[in-house]
Amino acid sequence: MFKSNKISPFLISISAFIAVTVLVCIFAVSCGGTKLKFKTCFYFVCHAMEDNAISAGSISSAVSAYGGAGYIIEHDGAFYVTVSCYYEEKDANDVCKELKERDLECLVLKIETEQYRLKTSNAKKCEQLYLGNFNTLYSLARLAYDCANALDTGKYGQTQAKSVIAEIKYGLNSLLNANGSNCFVPELKKLIAECNDAAGGYVYSKDLRKLQIAAADTIINIDLY
Secondary structure, eight states: OOOOOOOOOOOOOOHHHHHHHTTTTBBBOOOOEEEEEEEEEEEEEEEEESSHHHHHHHHHHHHHHTTSSOEEETTTEEEEEEEEEEEEEHHHHHHHHHHHHTTTOOOEEEEEEEEEEBSSSHHHHHHEEEEEEEHHHHHHHHHHHHHHHHHHTTTTHHHHHHHHHHHHHHHHHHHHHHSSTTTTTHHHHHHHHHHHHHHHOOOOHHHHHHHHHHHHHHHHHOOBB
Protein backbone atom coordinates (compact mmCIF):
# COMPACT_ATOMS: atom_id res chain seq x y z
CA MET A 1 0.00 0.00 0.00
CA PHE A 2 2.79 2.42 0.90
CA LYS A 3 5.35 1.15 -1.59
CA SER A 4 8.39 2.94 -3.00
CA ASN A 5 9.92 2.18 -6.38
CA LYS A 6 13.29 1.56 -4.76
CA ILE A 7 13.82 -2.08 -3.80
CA SER A 8 17.20 -3.58 -2.96
CA PRO A 9 18.29 -7.18 -2.23
CA PHE A 10 17.02 -8.58 1.04
CA LEU A 11 18.77 -11.79 1.90
CA ILE A 12 22.06 -10.13 2.91
CA SER A 13 24.19 -11.91 5.45
CA ILE A 14 23.70 -10.37 8.88
CA SER A 15 27.24 -11.37 9.71
CA ALA A 16 28.36 -8.75 7.19
CA PHE A 17 26.42 -6.10 9.13
CA ILE A 18 28.14 -7.02 12.36
CA ALA A 19 31.57 -7.23 10.74
CA VAL A 20 31.38 -3.59 9.65
CA THR A 21 29.92 -2.09 12.81
CA VAL A 22 33.26 -0.54 13.71
CA LEU A 23 33.75 1.02 10.28
CA VAL A 24 32.83 4.53 9.23
CA CYS A 25 30.34 4.51 6.36
CA ILE A 26 28.85 7.18 4.16
CA PHE A 27 26.18 7.93 6.72
CA ALA A 28 28.48 8.43 9.69
CA VAL A 29 31.79 9.96 10.61
CA SER A 30 33.13 9.80 14.13
CA CYS A 31 34.79 12.68 15.90
CA GLY A 32 36.84 12.88 19.05
CA GLY A 33 35.85 14.73 22.16
CA THR A 34 32.39 14.92 23.67
CA LYS A 35 30.30 14.40 20.54
CA LEU A 36 29.75 11.59 18.08
CA LYS A 37 28.71 12.45 14.53
CA PHE A 38 26.19 10.28 12.73
CA LYS A 39 24.26 11.79 9.86
CA THR A 40 20.93 10.40 8.71
CA CYS A 41 17.69 11.75 7.31
CA PHE A 42 14.26 10.18 7.68
CA TYR A 43 10.95 11.29 6.16
CA PHE A 44 8.02 10.05 8.20
CA VAL A 45 4.50 10.07 6.77
CA CYS A 46 2.33 10.77 9.82
CA HIS A 47 -1.41 10.70 10.25
CA ALA A 48 -1.55 12.91 13.30
CA MET A 49 0.48 15.01 15.70
CA GLU A 50 -0.55 15.11 19.35
CA ASP A 51 0.82 16.90 22.39
CA ASN A 52 0.78 13.84 24.64
CA ALA A 53 1.42 10.11 24.36
CA ILE A 54 -2.06 9.12 25.54
CA SER A 55 -3.81 10.98 22.74
CA ALA A 56 -1.37 9.61 20.19
CA GLY A 57 -1.87 6.10 21.52
CA SER A 58 -5.61 6.31 20.99
CA ILE A 59 -5.02 7.03 17.29
CA SER A 60 -2.28 4.45 16.78
CA SER A 61 -4.57 1.42 16.52
CA ALA A 62 -6.75 3.17 13.93
CA VAL A 63 -3.70 3.86 11.75
CA SER A 64 -2.58 0.25 12.09
CA ALA A 65 -6.06 -0.95 11.09
CA TYR A 66 -5.80 1.25 8.01
CA GLY A 67 -2.57 -0.51 7.04
CA GLY A 68 0.01 1.91 8.44
CA ALA A 69 2.72 1.30 10.99
CA GLY A 70 0.95 3.08 13.85
CA TYR A 71 4.27 3.58 15.63
CA ILE A 72 4.52 6.76 17.74
CA ILE A 73 7.59 8.96 17.29
CA GLU A 74 8.36 11.66 19.86
CA HIS A 75 10.07 14.73 18.42
CA ASP A 76 10.49 18.25 19.79
CA GLY A 77 7.88 17.69 22.49
CA ALA A 78 5.20 16.36 20.13
CA PHE A 79 4.01 12.83 19.41
CA TYR A 80 3.54 11.72 15.81
CA VAL A 81 1.53 8.66 14.75
CA THR A 82 3.43 7.28 11.79
CA VAL A 83 2.09 5.57 8.70
CA SER A 84 5.41 4.86 7.00
CA CYS A 85 8.99 6.11 6.67
CA TYR A 86 11.14 6.94 3.64
CA TYR A 87 14.67 7.98 2.81
CA GLU A 88 13.81 10.28 -0.07
CA GLU A 89 11.56 13.32 0.30
CA LYS A 90 9.80 12.66 -3.00
CA ASP A 91 8.77 9.16 -1.93
CA ALA A 92 7.26 10.50 1.28
CA ASN A 93 5.46 13.37 -0.45
CA ASP A 94 4.04 11.06 -3.11
CA VAL A 95 2.64 8.68 -0.48
CA CYS A 96 1.28 11.56 1.59
CA LYS A 97 -0.50 12.96 -1.47
CA GLU A 98 -1.95 9.54 -2.30
CA LEU A 99 -3.26 9.09 1.24
CA LYS A 100 -4.87 12.54 1.24
CA GLU A 101 -6.66 11.63 -1.98
CA ARG A 102 -8.04 8.63 -0.10
CA ASP A 103 -9.26 10.95 2.69
CA LEU A 104 -6.55 10.12 5.22
CA GLU A 105 -5.12 13.35 6.58
CA CYS A 106 -1.36 13.19 6.89
CA LEU A 107 1.84 15.20 6.89
CA VAL A 108 5.53 14.58 6.21
CA LEU A 109 7.89 14.93 9.17
CA LYS A 110 11.56 15.27 8.30
CA ILE A 111 14.03 14.33 11.04
CA GLU A 112 17.77 14.55 10.60
CA THR A 113 20.51 13.39 12.91
CA GLU A 114 23.92 15.01 12.92
CA GLN A 115 25.64 14.53 16.25
CA TYR A 116 25.11 13.10 19.71
CA ARG A 117 26.51 14.22 23.01
CA LEU A 118 28.64 11.64 24.80
CA LYS A 119 27.35 12.32 28.30
CA THR A 120 29.75 10.27 30.41
CA SER A 121 33.35 9.13 30.38
CA ASN A 122 32.09 5.62 29.64
CA ALA A 123 30.25 6.91 26.57
CA LYS A 124 33.47 8.52 25.32
CA LYS A 125 35.29 5.22 25.71
CA CYS A 126 32.49 3.46 23.80
CA GLU A 127 32.41 5.95 20.92
CA GLN A 128 33.44 3.45 18.24
CA LEU A 129 31.09 0.79 19.61
CA TYR A 130 28.19 3.25 19.57
CA LEU A 131 29.04 4.35 16.05
CA GLY A 132 28.99 0.71 14.98
CA ASN A 133 25.60 0.28 16.66
CA PHE A 134 24.20 3.19 14.66
CA ASN A 135 25.57 1.83 11.39
CA THR A 136 24.07 -1.60 12.01
CA LEU A 137 20.69 -0.26 13.16
CA TYR A 138 20.51 1.90 10.06
CA SER A 139 21.24 -1.13 7.85
CA LEU A 140 18.65 -3.26 9.65
CA ALA A 141 16.06 -0.50 9.29
CA ARG A 142 16.72 -0.40 5.55
CA LEU A 143 16.35 -4.17 5.40
CA ALA A 144 12.91 -3.93 7.04
CA TYR A 145 11.95 -1.08 4.68
CA ASP A 146 12.92 -3.05 1.57
CA CYS A 147 11.03 -6.10 2.79
CA ALA A 148 7.90 -4.02 3.42
CA ASN A 149 8.07 -2.70 -0.13
CA ALA A 150 8.50 -6.23 -1.49
CA LEU A 151 5.44 -7.43 0.42
CA ASP A 152 3.42 -4.54 -1.01
CA THR A 153 4.46 -5.33 -4.58
CA GLY A 154 3.95 -9.07 -4.14
CA LYS A 155 7.62 -9.82 -4.80
CA TYR A 156 7.91 -11.52 -1.42
CA GLY A 157 5.54 -13.72 0.51
CA GLN A 158 5.40 -15.01 4.06
CA THR A 159 8.45 -17.26 3.88
CA GLN A 160 10.70 -14.47 2.67
CA ALA A 161 9.25 -11.94 5.11
CA LYS A 162 9.78 -14.21 8.10
CA SER A 163 13.32 -14.91 6.90
CA VAL A 164 14.08 -11.18 6.79
CA ILE A 165 12.66 -10.70 10.29
CA ALA A 166 14.84 -13.57 11.50
CA GLU A 167 17.91 -11.88 9.96
CA ILE A 168 17.04 -8.59 11.64
CA LYS A 169 16.56 -10.34 14.98
CA TYR A 170 19.90 -12.11 14.56
CA GLY A 171 21.59 -8.76 13.98
CA LEU A 172 19.93 -7.22 17.02
CA ASN A 173 20.91 -10.16 19.21
CA SER A 174 24.50 -9.85 17.97
CA LEU A 175 24.49 -6.18 18.95
CA LEU A 176 22.97 -7.04 22.31
CA ASN A 177 25.76 -9.51 23.02
CA ALA A 178 28.40 -6.98 21.94
CA ASN A 179 27.09 -4.15 24.13
CA GLY A 180 27.04 -5.82 27.54
CA SER A 181 25.20 -3.29 29.70
CA ASN A 182 24.97 0.22 28.29
CA CYS A 183 22.40 2.68 26.98
CA PHE A 184 21.70 0.60 23.86
CA VAL A 185 20.70 -2.55 25.73
CA PRO A 186 17.11 -1.56 26.71
CA GLU A 187 16.48 -0.28 23.17
CA LEU A 188 17.84 -3.42 21.56
CA LYS A 189 15.62 -5.57 23.78
CA LYS A 190 12.58 -3.52 22.70
CA LEU A 191 13.50 -4.01 19.05
CA ILE A 192 13.92 -7.76 19.56
CA ALA A 193 10.44 -7.81 21.10
CA GLU A 194 9.16 -5.98 18.00
CA CYS A 195 10.70 -8.72 15.86
CA ASN A 196 8.95 -11.38 17.92
CA ASP A 197 5.63 -9.57 17.54
CA ALA A 198 6.10 -9.15 13.79
CA ALA A 199 6.92 -12.83 13.24
CA GLY A 200 4.22 -14.14 15.57
CA GLY A 201 1.50 -14.50 12.94
CA TYR A 202 0.73 -13.46 9.39
CA VAL A 203 3.28 -10.82 8.38
CA TYR A 204 1.98 -7.63 6.79
CA SER A 205 4.04 -4.83 5.30
CA LYS A 206 2.91 -2.60 8.17
CA ASP A 207 4.71 -4.96 10.58
CA LEU A 208 8.00 -4.41 8.77
CA ARG A 209 7.35 -0.67 8.58
CA LYS A 210 6.75 -0.57 12.31
CA LEU A 211 10.00 -2.44 12.88
CA GLN A 212 11.83 -0.05 10.53
CA ILE A 213 10.46 3.02 12.31
CA ALA A 214 11.24 1.56 15.74
CA ALA A 215 14.89 1.19 14.67
CA ALA A 216 14.87 4.74 13.28
CA ASP A 217 13.38 5.97 16.55
CA THR A 218 16.30 4.44 18.45
CA ILE A 219 18.75 6.16 16.12
CA ILE A 220 17.00 9.51 16.53
CA ASN A 221 16.23 9.60 20.24
CA ILE A 222 18.77 7.50 22.14
CA ASP A 223 20.85 9.23 24.84
CA LEU A 224 24.48 8.14 24.85
CA TYR A 225 25.78 7.52 28.35
